[in-house]
Amino acid sequence: MRKILLSTALVAGLAGTASAENIGVSMALFDDNFLTVLRNGIQDLANGMDDVDVQIEDAQNDVAKQLDQINNFIASGVDAIIVNPVDTSATQAMTDAVEAAGVPLVFVNREPVNVDALPEGQAFVASDERESGTLETIEVCDQLAEAGKSEANVYVMMGELSNQAAVQRTADIHDVIEAGKCAVTLNIIDEQTANWNRDEAQDLMTNWLTTGEPFDAVISNNDEMAIGAIQAMKSSGISMDDVVVGGIDATQDALLAMAAGELDVTVFQDAAGQGSGALDAALKLSRGEEVDQKVYVPFQLVTPENMSEFTQSN
Numbered sequence: 542m543r544k545i546l547l548s549t550a551l552v553a554g555l556a557g558t559a560s561a562e563n564i565g566v567s568m569a570l571f572d573d574n575f576l577t578v579l580r581n582g583i584q585d586l587a588n589g590m591d592d593v594d595v596q597i598e599d600a601q602n603d604v605a606k607q608l609d610q611i612n613n614f615i616a617s618g619v620d621a622i623i624v625n626p627v628d629t630s631a632t633q634a635m636t637d638a639v640e641a642a643g644v645p646l647v648f649v650n651r652e653p654v655n656v657d658a659l660p661e662g663q664a665f666v667a668s669d670e671r672e673s674g675t676l677e678t679i680e681v682c683d684q685l686a687e688a689g690k691s692e693a694n695v696y697v698m699m700g701e702l703s704n705q706a707a708v709q710r711t712a713d714i715h716d717v718i719e720a721g722k723c724a725v726t727l728n729i730i731d732e733q734t735a736n737w738n739r740d741e742a743q744d745l746m747t748n749w750l751t752t753g754e755p756f757d758a759v760i761s762n763n764d765e766m767a768i769g770a771i772q773a774m775k776s777s778g779i780s781m782d783d784v785v786v787g788g789i790d791a792t793q794d795a796l797l798a799m800a801a802g803e804l805d806v807t808v809f810q811d812a813a814g815q816g817s818g819a820l821d822a823a824l825k826l827s828r829g830e831e832v833d834q835k836v837y838v839p840f841q842l843v844t845p846e847n848m849s850e851f852t853q854s855n
Contacts, residue, residue, distance in 0.1 A: 564595045564823050565614030566623040567607050569651070571599040573737070574765060575790045575812050576625060578855050579650060582816025583623065593824070604628045611635055614644075621645040621823035629705040630654045636663060645826030649819035650812075652705040656835070662826055664834045666819040670706050672840040673789050673808050674713025674762070679722055680806045680842055681758050681787045686724035688785070693725050693757035696749055697732035698742055698770060700762040707734070710762045710789065730754055735766045742769025750777050757785065764788035764795035764807055771803045791843045792855050799848050809841040812855050 564587070568580055580597060587595045596619070600607035604627045614622050615638065622644055626632050632653030639646040646663040648656075656665050685693045697714060700707030711732065718727050731749065735742035742765065749756075750773065761767035767788030774784060787806035788795055798804035815838050822832045843851055 562593050562620040562824060562827055563618075564593070564621050564623060564820065564827075565610070565617070565619040566595055566597040566625075567600050567610040567614070568597060568625045569600055569607070569627045570602050574792045574794065575763070575810070575855065576650070578792075578812035579625065579816040582813030583820045584816075585813070586817040586820050595820070600627050602627055604631050608634065608638070611638060615639065615642040619644065620827040621647065623647045623649055623819045623823050625649050626651045626653060628703045630703060636660065639663070645823060647819045647823045647826070650706075650815050652709075654705070659834050664822050664826065664832045664836065666815055666822055666836045667838070668810050668815065668840050669837045670709035671713060673706075673810065674710035675717055675722075676808050676840060676842045677710075677787045677789055677806055678714045678717040678727075678760060679724075680844065681760055681785050682717070682723035682725055682727060684785045684805055685727075685757060690725050690757060692728065694728045694730050694755060695758040695760055696730055696746075696756055696770075698745065698759065698761040698766040699732055699734040700737045700766070702734050704737075707737075707762050714760055730756060735769065737763050737765055739765045739769040739772075742766035743773045744769075746770040746773035747777070750774070750779075759784065759786045761786070761788045764790045764792045764798075764804070767804055767807075768794060768798055771798060775803075790855060791841075791848075791851050793852075796843075796848055796852055799843070799845055802845075805844070807843045809843050809851050809854060811838045814838045 587593050598610045607627050629651050633655045640660050648665045650667050699711050717723050735745045759770045767786050781803045785805045789808045791807045791809035795804055795807050818836055825832050
């Protein structure tokens with residue numbers, strides 16, 4: 542399957558010709574910082590075009606609710622549907638329902654389990670998760686080496702285990718270690734899920750701290766969990782100068798934490814670019830135009846040295 546890189550500017554230019562189209566959008570969860578930026582990317586592009594309406598619904602992390610939303614979109618006669626899946630293992634049912642109705646479908650951000658078997662008229666827009674955890678982990682390793690470590694103990698915070706991104710980002714960490722790409726010997730003390738959530742991550746980190754196990758770094762599948770871990774460590778009197786903390790997404794809160802010297806590594810995932818890219822793909826499919834079934838928006842490593850380039854992004 543051919544892969545292309547799609548910039549936000551290109552998306553806006555290509556989608557400008559859309560007319561009189563209604564797009565239904567089901568988001569996994571409104572109450573998520575990264576997904577809010579993605580959702581705004583869809584809405585902002587639609588707002589800049591004539592005769593394009595988007596109806597965006599919150600699935601509230603409920604698979605059954607999301608399936609109902611998709612069926613309602615079909616019944617209302619939308620021209621195309623965009624889905625940010627609650628559970629990436631449940632996407633085959635979504636594909637089947639939408640294909641049977643003859644409506645174009647675009648999955649965005651979270652890779653559907655059936656991504657390699659999508660039928661005609663369906664596509665996936667996201668970033669390649671094999672890059673995200675790899676960039677994060679290698680940089681964490683490099684910073685540990687720069688701090689004089691030859692061996693380091695780390696905790697790993699995982700996202701929702703039903704989510705392909707969490708699975709792949711965690712696999713990336715292990716792949717870096719096993720492939721010898723880490724500048725230090727990295728020992729994973731424990732890895733558990735905090736479900737992408739800041740509060741859950743704070744609780745998980747607090748539990749880890751009660752064990753008294755010495756550690757050198759926390760590698761998190763996303764920024765929200767990294768921030769939760771930081772809050773727990775600060776509450777326990779741990780200096781952020783003594784621990785390397787990594788996240789993914791480069792959200793505004795994460796960049797504030799980085800500016801404060803608390804977060805050491807994040808990886809920019811272009812949420813707005815994914816959102817606008819998904820809408821562009823949906824509009825093209827609704828017009829019968831060809832769209833690559835996998836459209837990737839690249840990840841970029843963010844450290845204190847280059848963070849100023851991303852302050853207006855996510």
